[in-house]
Amino acid sequence: MIQTLYHVPEYNEELIYPAVCKFMKDLNIGKDMRPDLKVVIKPNMVMAKNPSFPATTHPLVIKAVIRWLNEHGVKNITIAESSGGLYNGEYMKNVYYVCGMKQLEPEAVLNQDFSARTVNCKEGFRNHSFHIITPILEADYVINICKLKTHAMTGYSGGIKNLFGTIPGLEKPQMHYRWPDIRDFSRMLLELAQTVSPQLTIIDAIDAMEGNGPTGGTSHPLYMLLAAKDLYTQDYFAAKLMGLDPMDIEMIKQAVEAGLARPDEMELSGDSVPDNLTPFQVPDTKKLDFASALPGFLQKPFVFFASRLFKSYPLLNRELCVGCGKCAESCPAHIIKIENKKASFRRKGCISCFCCQEMCPMKAISVKKAF
Ligand code: SF4
Ligand code: SF4
Structure with a gap:
């Protein structure tokens, strides 16, 4: 190709x-x-x-x-x-x-x-x-x-x-x-x-x-x-x-x-691939990768438990939130409400899809690890 x-x-x-x-x-x-x-x-x-x-x-x-x-x-x-x-x-x-x-x-x-x-x-x-x-x-x-x-x-x-x-x-x-x-x-x-x-x-x-x-x-x-x-x-x-x-x-x-x-x-x-390329920063959701440092046979069980322990959730910066509701509109789990002109997140039911972060025009949502 x-x-x-x-x-x-x-x-x-x-x-x-x-x-x-x-x-x-x-x-x-x-x-x-x-x-x-x-x-x-x-x-x-x-x-x-x-x-x-x-x-x-x-x-x-x-x-x-x-x-x-x-x-x-x-x-x-x-x-x-x-x-x-x-x-x-x-x-x-x-x-x-x-x-x-x-x-x-x-x-x-x-x-x-x-x-x-x-x-x-x-x-x-x-x-x-x-x-x-x-x-x-x-x-x-x-x-x-x-x-x-x-x-x-x-x-x-x-x-x-x-x-x-x-x-x-x-x-x-x-x-x-x-x-x-x-x-x-x-x-x-x-x-x-x-x-x-x-x-x-x-x-x-x-x-x-x-x-x-x-x-x-x-x-x-x-x-x-x-x-x-x-x-x-x-x-x-x-x-x-x-x-x-x-x-x-x-x-x-x-x-x-x-x-x-x-x-x-x-x-x-x-053109050729430049030799001065620098690696991209990864998203906050991908920063904890202990699994790759483990021997192969330990990686699967580790990932099973770590995915629960280190599950990522959205974290709201209330100062930046303007209460526009775009996060709530896009949340497939319907766990975001707008209360007093600010978004409010319920953790239970969150599937860590980050549609809310994707749609927030104010960059008011970041990623928080559960542990
Ligand atoms: S999309 Fe962003 S600014 Fe709008 S309500 Fe949600 S968190 Fe707040
Ligand atoms: S990460 Fe997905 S499921 Fe969780 S609050 Fe945001 S949009 Fe809803």
Whole structure:
């Protein structure tokens, strides 16, 4: 599989566009383009955040891709995403605006169809079906353009995780509730990725996020764009660029075990990997890792007890909380109440999904270990 990497020193259209042209050529994407093609771009717009903050896909990366598509005769382009909150016109209008997507009109349409349909999964999948936003299902060609981040629950967020945004609105927290175990949740993500099956995945890593991603971390630029048809192997490669062990990321580990990610077959095209990369800070949820220091036969029982002893819970900073209720809205366990204009958390029933932390616009929620 061909993995491309191109250095881009800043968010500047005239620097991004040549990189896009090069990786499209390396991957021979031009041969798939035709004037009647219906292309849907799936960015990361996890919440309404200004693109100068590395939580969402930068609009200039999308703009350069649209320019390339236009120059290859493709005019039917839609940008579709279900962000972390509600999935309706009013909510998404604000998300499009704050994330800087309005500047992409009229060359691309910002999706206004907020319906979703159920699609059946392949035989052998644990999930029998997924409820997916309609524009993705109606596309001839899906371009998945994600942001590179560390992630409080999954450890890493790239191409595979970005496709969770094809699940409509508040059905996402419900899926966290249905699969609270990271192994089950990761398997669900892989089955969803195989169901959506984007033709191309681009990783915006010009600036990336470290620490308490997907929305509470800080900037860690890599000054690069990655692109590949194989999103699984690409996630393995991107995690390594971040200084993570890909096999510590459950969804990537399962992708390798299932033969979806094949890092041994990867062929790098474009620029070389810089030799001055520094490791990303991991989220607070992942900081206690005594297990890896133990002999293999002790790791499983240790993890069993440690997962109970060291379970992570959300911790509220009352000074920062403005009582907006976004955490309560996204909590699949319904254990957050707004009382006296402040959030109040009940620990019992918490599944440590950190949807609340993800959706808090004030960074008022951090992670606390039980022990
Ligand atoms: S914790 Fe954050 S999301 Fe929840 S009410 Fe307070 S400010 Fe809003
Ligand atoms: S309180 Fe936060 S971490 Fe716990 S279940 Fe609710 S959203 Fe998930």
